[in-house]
Amino acid sequence: LPAEAAPSYVWVAELPDAGARIALSPEESHYLAHVCRARVGDPASGTDGRGGLATLRLTVVGGVVEARVESVERAAPTRTAWLLCGAPEGARSDWLVEKLAELGVAVLQPVDCRRGVWKAGRDRQERWRRLAVAALRQSRRRFLLEVREPLALTAALAAVDPGARRWIADPIGPRASCIQPPEHGASVGLVGPAAGLDQDERDEVVSLGHEPMSLGDGRLRVETAGLAWAAWWSAGAGGKSPKGPELR
Amino acid sequence: LPAEAAPSYVWVAELPDAGARIALSPEESHYLAHVCRARVGDPASGTDGRGGLATLRLTVVGGVVEARVESVERAAPTRTAWLLCGAPEGARSDWLVEKLAELGVAVLQPVDCRRGVWKAGRDRQERWRRLAVAALRQSRRRFLLEVREPLALTAALAAVDPGARRWIADPIGPRASCIQPPEHGASVGLVGPAAGLDQDERDEVVSLGHEPMSLGDGRLRVETAGLAWAAWWSAGAGGKSPKGPELR
Numbered sequence: 001l002p003a004e005a006a007p008s009y010v011w012v013a014e015l016p017d018a019g020a021r022i023a024l025s026p027e028e029s030h031y032l033a034h035v036c037r038a039r040v041g042d043p044a045s046g047t048d049g050r051g052g053l054a055t056l057r058l059t060v061v062g063g064v065v066e067a068r069v070e071s072v073e074r075a076a077p078t079r080t081a082w083l084l085c086g087a088p089e090g091a092r093s094d095w096l097v098e099k100l101a102e103l104g105v106a107v108l109q110p111v112d113c114r115r116g117v118w119k120a121g122r123d124r125q126e127r128w129r130r131l132a133v134a135a136l137r138q139s140r141r142r143f144l145l146e147v148r149e150p151l152a153l154t155a156a157l158a159a160v161d162p163g164a165r166r167w168i169a170d171p172i173g174p175r176a177s178c179i180q181p182p183e184h185g186a187s188v189g190l191v192g193p194a195a196g197l198d199q200d201e202r203d204e205v206v207s208l209g210h211e212p213m214s215l216g217d218g219r220l221r222v223e224t225a226g227l228a229w230a231a232w233w234s235a236g237a238g239g240k241s242p243k244g245p246e247l248r
Numbered sequence: 249l250p251a252e253a254a255p256s257y258v259w260v261a262e263l264p265d266a267g268a269r270i271a272l273s274p275e276e277s278h279y280l281a282h283v284c285r286a287r288v289g290d291p292a293s294g295t296d297g298r299g300g301l302a303t304l305r306l307t308v309v310g311g312v313v314e315a316r317v318e319s320v321e322r323a324a325p326t327r328t329a330w331l332l333c334g335a336p337e338g339a340r341s342d343w344l345v346e347k348l349a350e351l352g353v354a355v356l357q358p359v360d361c362r363r364g365v366w367k368a369g370r371d372r373q374e375r376w377r378r379l380a381v382a383a384l385r386q387s388r389r390r391f392l393l394e395v396r397e398p399l400a401l402t403a404a405l406a407a408v409d410p411g412a413r414r415w416i417a418d419p420i421g422p423r424a425s426c427i428q429p430p431e432h433g434a435s436v437g438l439v440g441p442a443a444g445l446d447q448d449e450r451d452e453v454v455s456l457g458h459e460p461m462s463l464g465d466g467r468l469r470v471e472t473a474g475l476a477w478a479a480w481w482s483a484g485a486g487g488k489s490p491k492g493p494e495l496r
Binding site for chain 1: 343350351352386389419421423424426462464465468469472479480482
């Protein structure tokens with residue numbers, strides 16, 4: 001479906017079953033009323049960002065938009081990606097959040113390392129949530145990027161799915177282009193802070209099974225490496241697979 | 249060499265042969281004197297962004313930094329990437345420039361299409377040049393990203409190396425993860441504007457040999473698709489190749 005012909009796509013915190021009526025958040029109401037210029041009676045698609053996807057029919061369009069849920073379909077993810085990410089320099093984390101959400105990453109876990117710690121930011125989590133929701137609408141995804149509070153490296157590593165495949169960005173590792181991204185299950189990428197991991201941290205990460213992966217032939221900024229890893233992972237779904245056509 | 253131990257890395261518009269003395273631009277002088285806190289007698293690396301790489305010895309550090317060229321090595325690129333890119337929405341092109349430069353793309357050619365035209369921006373080219381130079385320093389590259397003035401699609405396509413391999417971002421194409429990025433020669437990626445190419449434009453592009461490539465399973469913003477393509481290409485160099493260790 002070309003973008004312009006598809007119904008508007010919004011995020012709904014809780015998606016009740018078919019037949020229920022819901023009121024959208026101020027943010028999503030504004031988006032429908034003023035950006036999409038929706039009218040009463042229009043259809044819309046709504047996702048809860050946890051795999052639920054509903055067909056909605058708008059019943060009230062105003063400061064608050066209300067809708068009737070016509071049908072709901074709920075799905076579990078078949079593949080997920082977590083990015084454990086050291087602190088980028090400056091204000092580069094906002095667009096990292098936006099781009100990871102577009103690329104379908106499930107969790108961004110900021111990690112505090114010996115050579116780099118995330119700075120506290122006022123209203124940061126709320127701003128990141130808004131950016132993630134906007135990217136979810138844009139890319140019409142069913143799973144919302146979750147941006148967690150920063151954790152120390154050891155704690156962040158301990159929170160990862162024990163069955164996940166794990167990588168660490170490393171310029172002397174095998175090339176990403178020679179590693180096939182998993183089509184199923186959990187994948188975890190780790191990118192150190194600008195000054196890198198120290199030897200103890202690196203040993204810890206490698207002992208947990210993170211495999212080195214080179215993302216190119218230059219020194220990448222933290223957020224660029226995080227994004228390149230997510231793009232590598234994202235390219236393992238959608239489009240046609242070698243086994244035949246398999247579109248989303 | 250860990251970043252902190254390597255000499256400062258600067259861009260020099262013209263790199264004369266060994267023995268010559270050069271004065272750095274105000275921008276690079278500021279970077280050396282105030283960001284790197286360099287002193288007279290310190291070594292530095294200088295590139296002209298066209299493959300030249302020099303060892304410099306600083307002779308004057310002040311408002312203008314001067315240096316003696318101790319040695320120069322000149323190289324031609326073994327692989328290049330051009331991105332032909334439709335207009336992104338809003339002010340998203342600045343970071344696209346920065347990220348493409350980090351990933352080693354040679355040319356960003358903005359393309360004007362029927363459904364999307366690049367907006368003129370005051371001092372845009374100068375700002376993009378500064379961003380590209382900063383990314384070149386950051387990633388210690390020898391080739392500077394060139395950001396060209398926007399061209400109509402047909403003109404942009406005509407300017408491409410006739411021997412280049414060509415792709416077009418297309419959600420129903422084969423997955424990028426199933427396509428090996430070229431290790432040599434010219435590669436060209438094309439990303440349409442937010443509203444897409446129209447059918448005539450698409451036919452034109454395909455008739456010139458651009459092969460479809462899916463970059464993931466979601467709808468990506470223009471700049472995210474451009475960056476995902478560049479990350480795919482970039483992952484085809486550096487690190488270890490399957491033929492054995494081959495580091496930059």
